Ligand code: SF4
């Protein structure tokens with residue numbers, strides 16, 4: 001049974017694609033392809049930017065999946081974190 005995201009942030013830290021403009025700072029900061037949409041979001045759970053994510057662009061990379069301690073990330077189906 002799939003466990004539920006705890007909001008630990010390990011996936012964002014492990015993401016191989018971190019050079020994406022952050023919407024929070026009017027594009028001045030950067031975020032990973034998997035990220036929490038709003039820093040104060042409740043629940044504090046990430047989403048994947050499919051236009052930036054290497055897996056969706058090339059079919060390779062699953063760093064976030066392998067690093068997630070809750071096994072909450074499924075790249076082959078709709079994310080349900
Ligand atoms: S998806 Fe996994 S690694 Fe990412 S915040 Fe949730 S529990 Fe942590």
Ligand code: SF4
Nearest residue numbers: 015053054055061064
């Ligand atoms: S699969 Fe996508 S979101 Fe996950 S680590 Fe790779 S680039 Fe980041």
